[in-house]
Amino acid sequence: MDAEIIIVGAGPAGSTCARLLAQRRRSVLLLDRARFPRDKPCGGWVNLKVFQDFPELEKLRAANAARRTFVDERFHGIVFHSPDLAREAAFTSRSATGYLVRRKEFDHFLLAQAAAAGARFLPRHDVTALDAGEQEVTLTAHNRRFTCQVVVAADGADSTVARLAGLTRGWPAERRINCAYQEIKLDPRTVTRLYGSQRRLHVSLGYGGLSGYAWAFPKHASVNLGLGCRADRPGDPKTLFAQWAADLERIGLLPAKCRLPAPVLSMVPAGGAIDYEGHVGKRVVLVGDAGGFVSAATGEGIYPAMLSARVAAECIDDALRAPRPQDALTEFKFAWRRRFAAYIQRPDANLAFLVPLIYDNPELCNRFARMYLFGETF
Numbered sequence: 348m349d350a351e352i353i354i355v356g357a358g359p360a361g362s363t364c365a366r367l368l369a370q371r372r373r374s375v376l377l378l379d380r381a382r383f384p385r386d387k388p389c390g391g392w393v394n395l396k397v398f399q400d401f402p403e404l405e406k407l408r409a410a411n412a413a414r415r416t417f418v419d420e421r422f423h424g425i426v427f428h429s430p431d432l433a434r435e436a437a438f439t440s441r442s443a444t445g446y447l448v449r450r451k452e453f454d455h456f457l458l459a460q461a462a463a464a465g466a467r468f469l470p471r472h473d474v475t476a477l478d479a480g481e482q483e484v485t486l487t488a489h490n491r492r493f494t495c496q497v498v499v500a501a502d503g504a505d506s507t508v509a510r511l512a513g514l515t516r517g518w519p520a521e522r523r524i525n526c527a528y529q530e531i532k533l534d535p536r537t538v539t540r541l542y543g544s545q546r547r548l549h550v551s552l553g554y555g556g557l558s559g560y561a562w563a564f565p566k567h568a569s570v571n572l573g574l575g576c577r578a579d580r581p582g583d584p585k586t587l588f589a590q591w592a593a594d595l596e597r598i599g600l601l602p603a604k605c606r607l608p609a610p611v612l613s614m615v616p617a618g619g620a621i622d623y624e625g626h627v628g629k630r631v632v633l634v635g636d637a638g639g640f641v642s643a644a645t646g647e648g649i650y651p652a653m654l655s656a657r658v659a660a661e662c663i664d665d666a667l668r669a670p671r672p673q674d675a676l677t678e679f680k681f682a683w684r685r686r687f688a689a690y691i692q693r694p695d696a697n698l699a700f701l702v703p704l705i706y707d708n709p710e711l712c713n714r715f716a717r718m719y720l721f722g723e724t725f
């Protein structure tokens with residue numbers, strides 16, 4: 348047997364699961380098709396709650412803050428723009444309300460923590476086959492076969508492992524948010540001139556008639572801009588991207604004549620986990636985007652990925668001690684719902700009615716901002 352647990356995918360879900368299992372003295376092998384450091388389509392906003400819920404990471408964040416090797420920038424609130432950008436409403440805080448990261452560095456850092464805890468990592472191992480038996484699972488990657496007791500699918504929104512295990516046929520259109528984004532490198536002084544030294548997120552809800560939103564996230568030396576839209580509703584983020592950039596330039600949030608590469612297209616399974624029942628297969632558990640652990644309201648996936656990884660690590664550790672591991676593994680299906688289903692569910696409020704009111708009502712704006720940033724009820 349190559350390891351007790353093989354984790355496929357070394358994003359935030361996979362690396363967190365690997366670290367937590369290795370810290371429980373489990374033998375863990377982490378496989379990823381990419382060479383690290385690697386990039387990942389993302390806005391790079393990391394919820395403040397990551398560092399509250401994982402205090403060990405808060406220590407590392409503080410220790411590496413000056414070098415920006417883990418977290419790139421902190422931010423102090425959010426500015427909401429109306430769909431035509433004519434109106435805005437701001438929520439500002441003196442203390443940090445969240446962080447911005449460059450995924451290349453952030454994911455590499457989390458992976459290094461997993462390796463330091465004892466997980467073995469093999470890059471450039473694209474998993475292409477899976478055979479789950481009663482006692483063990485065999486995976487094929489890079490023309491090699493690997494056996495283990497449990498496989499964790501942490502291989503992203505279009506999970507190969509979930510498909511090979513017969514656990515998914517793809518996310519329904521109402522759960523798929525199609526995104527177009529790009530990150531523009533700028534001089535840090537330019538970012539400060541445009542956004543201020545205390546960065547805030549900028550979001551336009553329903554921009555250009557989208558059933559979704561457009562964003563501009565100012566980091567230390569770059570601005571990440573993009574749009575996301577439900578796949579079952581009208582609106583094409585790709586075609587709106589140039590207009591969003593031009594509008595940002597017009598309202599002074601991008602420098603004039605900024606050179607803009609074509610947007611990167613990607614998809615996020617927002618709220619996918621909620622009406623999905625296939626998180627556990629025969630000795631296989633799905634975490635992160637692979638399991639649809641993404642906020643339905645915002646498309647935020649890093650924090651939910653890490654939460655799902657922690658619950659999975661606990662269930663797997665218990666299962667490997669249990670007389671019937673498969674029964675114990677199934678507990679993951681219930682445990683994640685008990686622990687954090689409320690966080691990824693759409694708020695039980697009439698957002699179509701309430702959102703237009705935030706531009707006139709500061710209290711409503713604060714509540715909406717706290718929902719967006721921290722998942723609080725609205």
Ligand SMILES: Cc1cc2nc3c(=O)[nH]c(=O)nc-3n(C[C@H](O)[C@H](O)[C@H](O)COP(=O)(O)OP(=O)(O)OC[C@H]3O[C@@H](n4cnc5c(N)ncnc54)[C@H](O)[C@@H]3O)c2cc1C
Nearest residue numbers: 356358359360380389390391392474502503635636648649
């Ligand atoms: C445009 C966009 C913007 C976003 N912005 C934000 C944001 O600002 N904040 C936020 O919280 N969330 C954001 N998200 C969501 C967030 O990026 C994801 O939810 C998060 O990355 C999920 O982490 P993960 O570990 O599950 O998967 P991933 O980060 O996707 O990692 C999966 C890993 O699996 C590997 N892999 C895939 N297939 C295989 C295979 N067959 N064999 C081996 N390895 C494989 C990949 O190489 C990759 O390293 C955004 C998403 C998009 C698309």
